[in-house]
Amino acid sequence: MSANANGFNKKILMQACREALFKLNPKVQVRNPVMFIVLIGSWLTTGFVFRDLFQGSAGNTSFTLQITVWLWFTVLFANFAEAIAEGRGKAQAQALRQTRTQTQAKKIIHDKPQVVEAASLRKGDIVLVEPGDIIPSDGEVIEGMATVDESAVTGESAPVIRESGGDKSSVTGGTRVLSDWIKVAVTANPGETFLDRMISLVEGAKRQKTPNEIALTILLVGLTIVFLAAVATLYPYASYSGINLSITVLIALLVCLIPTTIGGLLSAIGIAGMDRLLKRNVLAMSGRAVEAAGDVDVLLLDKTGTITLGNRMATEFIPAAGVSMEALADAAQMASLADETPEGRSIVVLAKQKYNLRERDLTNLEAEFIPFSAHTRMSGVNLKDKVIRKGSVDAIQKYVREKGSELPENVKFACEGIAKSGGTPLVVAEGSRVLGAIHLKDVIKGGIKERFKELRQMGIKTVMITGDNPLTAAAIAAEAGVDDFMAEATPEGKLALIREYQDKGMLVAMTGDGTNDAPALAQADVGVAMNSGTQAAKEAGNMVDLDSNPTKLIEIVEIGKQLLMTRGSLTTFSIANDVAKYFAIIPALFSVAYPAFGVFNIMRLSTPESAILSAVIFNALIIIGLVPLALHGVMYQPLGADIILRRNLIIYGLGGLAAPFLGIKLIDVLLVIFHLV
Numbered sequence: 001m002s003a004n005a006n007g008f009n010k011k012i013l014m015q016a017c018r019e020a021l022f023k024l025n026p027k028v029q030v031r032n033p034v035m036f037i038v039l040i041g042s043w044l045t046t047g048f049v050f051r052d053l054f055q056g057s058a059g060n061t062s063f064t065l066q067i068t069v070w071l072w073f074t075v076l077f078a079n080f081a082e083a084i085a086e087g088r089g090k091a092q093a094q095a096l097r098q099t100r101t102q103t104q105a106k107k108i109i110h111d112k113p114q115v116v117e118a119a120s121l122r123k124g125d126i127v128l129v130e131p132g133d134i135i136p137s138d139g140e141v142i143e144g145m146a147t148v149d150e151s152a153v154t155g156e157s158a159p160v161i162r163e164s165g166g167d168k169s170s171v172t173g174g175t176r177v178l179s180d181w182i183k184v185a186v187t188a189n190p191g192e193t194f195l196d197r198m199i200s201l202v203e204g205a206k207r208q209k210t211p212n213e214i215a216l217t218i219l220l221v222g223l224t225i226v227f228l229a230a231v232a233t234l235y236p237y238a239s240y241s242g243i244n245l246s247i248t249v250l251i252a253l254l255v256c257l258i259p260t261t262i263g264g265l266l267s268a269i270g271i272a273g274m275d276r277l278l279k280r281n282v283l284a285m286s287g288r289a290v291e292a293a294g295d296v297d298v299l300l301l302d303k304t305g306t307i308t309l310g311n312r313m314a315t316e317f318i319p320a321a322g323v324s325m326e327a328l329a330d331a332a333q334m335a336s337l338a339d340e341t342p343e344g345r346s347i348v349v350l351a352k353q354k355y356n357l358r359e360r361d362l363t364n365l366e367a368e369f370i371p372f373s374a375h376t377r378m379s380g381v382n383l384k385d386k387v388i389r390k391g392s393v394d395a396i397q398k399y400v401r402e403k404g405s406e407l408p409e410n411v412k413f414a415c416e417g418i419a420k421s422g423g424t425p426l427v428v429a430e431g432s433r434v435l436g437a438i439h440l441k442d443v444i445k446g447g448i449k450e451r452f453k454e455l456r457q458m459g460i461k462t463v464m465i466t467g468d469n470p471l472t473a474a475a476i477a478a479e480a481g482v483d484d485f486m487a488e489a490t491p492e493g494k495l496a497l498i499r500e501y502q503d504k505g506m507l508v509a510m511t512g513d514g515t516n517d518a519p520a521l522a523q524a525d526v527g528v529a530m531n532s533g534t535q536a537a538k539e540a541g542n543m544v545d546l547d548s549n550p551t552k553l554i555e556i557v558e559i560g561k562q563l564l565m566t567r568g569s570l571t572t573f574s575i576a577n578d579v580a581k582y583f584a585i586i587p588a589l590f591s592v593a594y595p596a597f598g599v600f601n602i603m604r605l606s607t608p609e610s611a612i613l614s615a616v617i618f619n620a621l622i623i624i625g626l627v628p629l630a631l632h633g634v635m636y637q638p639l640g641a642d643i644i645l646r647r648n649l650i651i652y653g654l655g656g657l658a659a660p661f662l663g664i665k666l667i668d669v670l671l672v673i674f675h676l677v
């Protein structure tokens, strides 16, 4: 989705220029109070220019005109910054709208498919989707299985399988069925589908100021009021000293002193943060979620699929004493015939490869299959004459204990060995009789250890969560280098752990995909749902990863951090700038009346007018000059918060103090060269 809209093209730039003008509408502009003050100043000085033109000049019309032009530019540059940040999202929204063509749906009415408009579908309707059809709305597959091309939403062209039951049952409107057919129960009313939400999100239509942005805006408004008072008291003071400061000069002075730089770039910084996520195929439901990601203290990560590759494969059968290898393999396969988890499939394959066990005809078996659940940590099959279960060591131990038997010593021993090596042991039991163990192997992802090291440098704690036993968990945790782990976790356990950290005042991030994960996703400060996950999970989280890659949580945190750092750096720069401007201009203004001020007038600006005009021009240009930094974010490095703070204070604080002196002097020289003052 994002691949086609990278970078800025001419169209986006032109669009942003137009938008910058539209945003001059006072009703829109007032959302940005600092710029609203500049807008009022612009109108006032514009009035003075016209007064001078029609009534004859009382002062220096050329000066007033130049100040006026640059005040308008100040507002326009700020509006442009916001518009350009919104631009990419708008272009993407347009592309998405095109994919949402006038789709037709085959709605099942009285057991027969009838063609209706997709837009008429409501929650609970059942539709049939066949090869080549676009899935008309979001829903859950209730019957059948199909390969689906989700590239319209995810940009990923590899087809995915969607089927009823389990965690792969949710489908997204706008995607296309490639082969086979499915029946889908619609889960969204018109206008509320994932694609609709995505369009309004990337468009920024629903964008609201985040709490942090509101707090910063209040601070900026406070500073503006302080400077307004300062400039107002300057007037009588100056006239007392025999200096006649015109209203134009006072307005110009005010604009130079109030925090226009950060005021102008604040919303662009926020939008750009969401945009950076979108480029990585992550949809943030709110700016608040992105900010929270930047402040996260604890990352909860699943073991399987996040820290390990996730294709946990059966590699070995270890029979209990007195049980033949074939009997164990046979039972293990039988219990896995309908087990669609990667673990289950790999068991069937291993039994077939090693012991040449053929697949059986399921219908003749009269079997009732028990699917795997994270609660029971078991799966299996009930046959006419026997009951087979396979599952985690503790689950099977409990299961056979209830039937009055125990795990044989050699199985216990084998399981411990498997677990210590980082593998996952499964135990197979037929009734109360334990037949043996299965060794499931999984491999830790390359590079994950380095990522955890970076996170630690940023001061973030990583906790691995797994349904696996403590021994396996400890082995993998040590190998991957996480700070802590939780073994034999249930979905409730996850939820409780999140609350525990939150009670200590920490912000928690996690990923999840199952309906089981929904409560924890909702509780976490940053809950990233996998796009391949269930509808419930997607609704509970505050972000959706379209690539369904749980490792992306780490990138999300980095992007959030970068957003906060960018905002902090530019705020520092902006305020340092304003302070510097004060010391650059005031001596120039007063050195005429008070030659003693000349000592402070180190800048040697040519005239008081030139000083003020140069400062206004610098003030406007710095906004447009910092747009690229606001959009791309400051350089990011995984370091602790205090190191970053110190470094940014030096770079952006000192830089912000120095820049106006250099910039204003340079502009002053140019103004003189070109006879503009």
Ligand SMILES: Nc1ncnc2c1ncn2[C@@H]1O[C@H](COP(=O)(O)OP(=O)(O)OP(=O)(O)O)[C@@H](O)[C@H]1O
Residues within 6 Å of the ligand: 302, 303, 304, 305, 339, 341, 343, 344, 372, 373, 374, 377, 378, 379, 390, 391, 392, 393, 424, 425, 426, 465, 466, 467, 468, 469
């Ligand atoms: N298909 C299955 N049939 C029976 N038992 C299984 C199956 N898959 C996993 N198990 C057992 O249940 C345990 C818990 O599995 P679960 O999927 O909840 O967690 P996990 O995959 O180990 O960790 P994670 O939370 O990282 O996914 C596993 O450790 C394993 O012992």
Ligand SMILES: [K+]
Residues within 6 Å of the ligand: 255, 256, 257, 258, 259, 260, 261, 578, 619
């Ligand atoms: K300013």
Ligand SMILES: [Mg+2]
Residues within 6 Å of the ligand: 304
């Ligand atoms: Mg799992």
